Amino acid sequence: MRSGRLGLSLGLDLLGARICSFDCLYCEVGATDALTLAQKPYVPAKRLLGELSAFAASGPPAFDVVTLGGLGEPCLNTGMDRIITGCRETFPGLPVAVLTNSSLLSQAAVRRRLALADIVLPSMDTLVPGEFAALNRPHPDLSLSAIRQGLLDFRSEYSGRLFLETLIVGGINDTAENLDVLTDFCRELRPDRVDVVTMTRPGAYAMAQPAPPDTLARFRAALGAAATDGGVGHGPAALRSRVVDHKGPSSGPAASPHETMARVAASLGRRPQTVKQLSVALGLPEDDISRAVEALAREKKIQARAELDHVFYQG
Ligand code: SF4
Numbered sequence: 001m002r003s004g005r006l007g008l009s010l011g012l013d014l015l016g017a018r019i020c021s022f023d024c025l026y027c028e029v030g031a032t033d034a035l036t037l038a039q040k041p042y043v044p045a046k047r048l049l050g051e052l053s054a055f056a057a058s059g060p061p062a063f064d065v066v067t068l069g070g071l072g073e074p075c076l077n078t079g080m081d082r083i084i085t086g087c088r089e090t091f092p093g094l095p096v097a098v099l100t101n102s103s104l105l106s107q108a109a110v111r112r113r114l115a116l117a118d119i120v121l122p123s124m125d126t127l128v129p130g131e132f133a134a135l136n137r138p139h140p141d142l143s144l145s146a147i148r149q150g151l152l153d154f155r156s157e158y159s160g161r162l163f164l165e166t167l168i169v170g171g172i173n174d175t176a177e178n179l180d181v182l183t184d185f186c187r188e189l190r191p192d193r194v195d196v197v198t199m200t201r202p203g204a205y206a207m208a209q210p211a212p213p214d215t216l217a218r219f220r221a222a223l224g225a226a227a228t229d230g231g232v233g234h235g236p237a238a239l240r241s242r243v244v245d246h247k248g249p250s251s252g253p254a255a256s257p258h259e260t261m262a263r264v265a266a267s268l269g270r271r272p273q274t275v276k277q278l279s280v281a282l283g284l285p286e287d288d289i290s291r292a293v294e295a296l297a298r299e300k301k302i303q304a305r306a307e308l309d310h311v312f313y314q315g
Helices: 046-058 079-091 108-114 129-136 143-157 176-189 215-228 236-241 257-270 273-283 286-298
Strands: 010-011 064-070 094-100 117-121 161-167 193-197 303-307 312-313
Touching: 046 079, 064 079, 079 094, 079 108, 094 193, 108 143, 108 257, 117 143, 143 176, 176 215, 193 215, 236 312, 257 273, 257 286, 286 312
Parallel strands: 010 064, 064 094, 094 117, 117 161, 161 193
Antiparallel strands: 303 312
């Protein structure tokens, strides 16, 4: 995985709503509705795995990895261990990956559950406390130093692959101070890979803006050199950008216009996307997506807005 892409991913939502320990300025699913540290079986393992079995019965998997994430922090789901095990039983041979904001890794029980995954993709955007507060807007009981230590503890206990992601927002965590402390941290953590990314979709709050390419290049060079193999490029961001809802591209019969509209509407209900992003996510031709988007806009089921130099559609 370090040397290439994770490929197409089946994304599973473990929260069912915008429930998170952070309320990041850049969050692409929108502002957090429940800012919480409460751990519960938000989407119960039995229900999720039942739906997954029914889906698996519809045909062979057209994806390369199963990714646990969703509309918030998946480690808040206390059934994550059963879900990881169940995914592996449902799709033998496919790796299970988890996206996490790292906030709960100071807890040994969370680390134990997470360690069952084949790939863990934790985020760490900044180690400067003021930047962390402004950018990630954490639950007030969270401590940045405890999160930092939790990630290091997890690294020492975990035998799977660890892909760190750092998202840079212009004017917030693009500072020399952050670059220095993150570089030291990467040296200590020794992730299998570091991915430095910026926003490619509108964030939850308008003040969040992408970082320019030269800033990303500076962070990539320093953090990549500090990580184990020095490699940066296609990691969590690539995985996220290729998450499919249920079916891989061109793996089955072409979808009817009605079915395409339903899938587009469901996907846009989760996050704003461009036609191109929808095409990749749903595995359908851009022309079909364009027609569905136009029809949905005519019916006033979705809205268009220009942002980040692209037209995004939102349910
Ligand atoms: S970006 Fe991730 S960690 Fe931040 S608020 Fe959204 S779901 Fe939570």
